[in-house]
Amino acid sequence: MTQEKSLIQLLEEHLSGELHDLPVFHNVAVKLxxxxxxxxxxxxxxxxxxxxxxxxSGRVLKVANSSYYAGLTKIATIKDAIIRLxxxxxxxxxxxxxxxxxxxxxxxxxxxxxxxLWGHALACAVGAKWVARKSGYPGLxxxxxxxxxxxxxxxxxLLKVLDDIRKNNESTATYSDQLVCEIMAAMHEGVGYRLxxxxxxxxxxxxxxxxxxxxxxDQSNILLVAVRxxxxxxxxxxxxxxxxxxxLSLTNAPEAHFLGLxxxxxxxxxxxxxxxxxxxxx
Numbered sequence: 001m002t003q004e005k006s007l008i009q010l011l012e013e014h015l016s017g018e019l020h021d022l023p024v025f026h027n028v029a030v031k032l033x034x035x036x037x038x039x040x041x042x043x044x045x046x047x048x049x050x051x052x053x054x055x056x057s058g059r060v061l062k063v064a065n066s067s068y069y070a071g072l073t074k075i076a077t078i079k080d081a082i083i084r085l086x087x088x089x090x091x092x093x094x095x096x097x098x099x100x101x102x103x104x105x106x107x108x109x110x111x112x113x114x115x116x117l118w119g120h121a122l123a124c125a126v127g128a129k130w131v132a133r134k135s136g137y138p139g140l141x142x143x144x145x146x147x148x149x150x151x152x153x154x155x156x157x158l159l160k161v162l163d164d165i166r167k168n169n170e171s172t173a174t175y176s177d178q179l180v181c182e183i184m185a186a187m188h189e190g191v192g193y194r195l196x197x198x199x200x201x202x203x204x205x206x207x208x209x210x211x212x213x214x215x216x217x218d219q220s221n222i223l224l225v226a227v228r229x230x231x232x233x234x235x236x237x238x239x240x241x242x243x244x245x246x247x248l249s250l251t252n253a254p255e256a257h258f259l260g261l262x263x264x265x266x267x268x269x270x271x272x273x274x275x276x277x278x279x280x281x282x
Contacts, residue, residue: 007165007173011183013189014161020198024156026098028053030199032091033146037202042176046087047078050094057095060090068126068279069093071262082240087254088142097278102156105163109175113184116241117155124148126276127269128223134268135259137222144226147208150201151227154192154209155184155241189213214226219258229255233266233273 005013031049035041050057057078064081065074069089072135082090103118105111128148130201132141162180165171173179208224211217212231218224231240232253238244250256250266261269 004172005170007162007171007179010121010165010170011158011161011187014164015157015194017199019157019191019195022157022160022195024069024102024153024160024195025199026053026056026094029091029095029098030201032244033147033202033205034200036091038089041087043082043087046082046090050090054187056094056098060093061179063097063279064090066279086142092142092146092149095146096122099149102160105159107163107166108173109177109180110159110163110166111181112208113177113241114156114159116151117159120234120240121149121152122279123234123273123276124151124230126229126279127233127273128227130269130272131226131229131259131261132222134225134265135222135261137226140222140226143204144223147205147223147227148230150192150196150205151208151212151231152188152192154188154190157191157195158184158187162236184241219254225255225258229259229261230269230273235268237270237273239273239276248280 006038012222028049032046035045035049046165050060060078061075061081063069064085069085071084075084078090081093099121100118103114105114125145125148129141129145132138132144137144159180162175162183166175189210189212193206196206196209203219207218207221208227211221211224212228217228229250232250232255234240235245236250250269251263256266
């Protein structure tokens with residue numbers, strides 16, 4: 001009788017090859033991020049890219065008119081959205097709108113974890129953007145949002161692989177919440193880094209996926225520090241995968257010290273994280 005492979009062995013086998021094929025990104029949304037990283041583009045280039053997927057265009061406009069982004073008048077076209085909000089914000093919206101559909105499974109445990117992970121990613125994105133602005137780096141706010149949204153992409157990749165293993169009947173293991181969380185905690189940073197590299201994301205996003213939990217991190221990387229602080233605020237306030245940790249002290253966090261944020265600002269951040277629900281996705 002052939003001995004059944006462990007779940008970790010199966011995961012490592014699935015992840016040993018090309019990660020580019022994992023269903024965690026929308027091709028157009030990634031192309032937009034890559035286009036903007038070149039700093040050489042026209043508005044028409046963005047409109048043409050988004051126009052490759054009409055359903056994505058509609059979802060981007062829906063996000064643009066959500067309470068989080070909306071102005072006094074409704075945004076009717078992608079061009080209007082770019083002019084009002086900027087190219088990077090529109091690229092972020094495309095990623096946001098397309099990512100939402102990836103966080104779903106017909107397995108109850110995996111789906112519950114994916115939904116919790118999506119809520120965390122969104123809250124961390126909103127929080128990181130707020131932190132960048134509040135700490136005096138408004139020019140990095142859009143990139144901080146994307147960094148927060150993508151920081152745990154390795155967890156989504158692992159969940160997708162676990163889903164494939166289940167669908168293919170490769171293992172008889174039972175997916176408990178504890179088991180899934182342990183796997184994600186142990187493997188997600190390395191997997192996320194490889195995944196972002198395989199899709200040719202800018203290095204600063206790759207560094208965020210790889211360094212948002214490390215004890216020794218680059219304190220000069222403002223985007224990484226902003227995402228780390230938002231991530232801590234999410235954990236403290238219960239906007240993370242797993243139980244809240246109200247004992248966490250943001251005041252004593254080195255990230256808050258590096259950014260010069262004091263008690264009042266950190267209390268505001270907790271409120272921002274708690275209220276990060278104004279982006280309409282459905």
